[in-house]
Amino acid sequence: MVKVYTVTGCPNCEKVKRYLASKDVEFVAYDIEQNDAARAEAKRLTGMDYAVPVTTIDNENFVMDFDKKALDELLCL
């Protein structure tokens, strides 16, 4: 399952979600401002306290920000 770590109101987070939806990719979005476990997981992945958006499919490889090429590679689009 594709996971996207976000915060409310973040324009790039919304763009990533719109892109995944446009490609019919099923995903779960976690608001790291509201969800401590998600925040800890995003930190484990990126090594940063607050980076959003972060997209992962395997809980190891991830893409930060909106990077279409990197997302396509990560998700084999």
Next chain:
Amino acid sequence: MIMKERIHKDVVIIGAGMAGLTAALYCGRMNLDTLVLENGIIGGQIANATDIENYPGFISVKGSDLIGTLQTQAENFGAVIDEFDEIEKVTLKTSPKIIETIEKIYEADVVIIASGMNRRKLPLPEEKKFAGRGVHYCELCDGHAYNGKIIAVMGGGNAAVDAANFLTKYAEKIYLIHRSEFRADEVSRKKLLSNDKVTVMLQTEIKALRGDKRLEGVEIFDKKTGETKTLAIDGIFVNIGVEPNTQLFKDELTLSASGRIIAGEDCRTEIEGVFAAGDVREKEIRQLTTAASDGTTAALLAEKYLAKLKG
């Protein structure tokens, strides 16, 4: 080599900020086959605005809400917005005009350039080291990380002061640091100055960023006293102005000294069928309302041009 698909459009609008989306709304209503290409974020600078209080018809509105409504309006009238493809090259002097993206080649009878402005980066060599590690450009995205922390906002215009006002909901202490005097309007300024969390440091320059793996402080120079000192902070949000997004057009159109596109109040550029609208056009006043006005003007005159072109 994969051949890119060639697609004809009546109008291609470059940029989906206030000017571009207003132009798209008008073009759509006039039944023009309209495409909007956006390399960055739909809404542009406005996407990050928290409370807009000077757009007529709204007491206060979030930038994302205002732009979301405008996007829906434009799409409802048939305009198509592509925010995922990326423009690589434009050729404007030919007929039709050519806009080449990573995936496609668009042939357009009219091009409306509404590519707006990009936020200026902090001009210090350490910026790259600390970008995302204490140096930030998006309050809405990264502000939450500074709950109970000490931060600075750099800049003295409306964007900086509004950012500082927004960040007071997270930070324990905020320094607003600006190299000269306030440029922000009185309403925003008063709101900021009435908040006990905020210390304003005008006539103060940031000379260097300090820290090991992440930002731990800034070296500041007080121009009034000549004193240099290090201010311990956890993060800084940079709001030191914007620069025109005209890199794609510099070989096609004449740019002003500030890098904006030269076009009159009718938004017509030196090339027939090419219009410049919004903050990217060289003009004295750049507001949301004037961006909407430019979008309207460009679209209506584009329709006139197309009618003449098609006989």
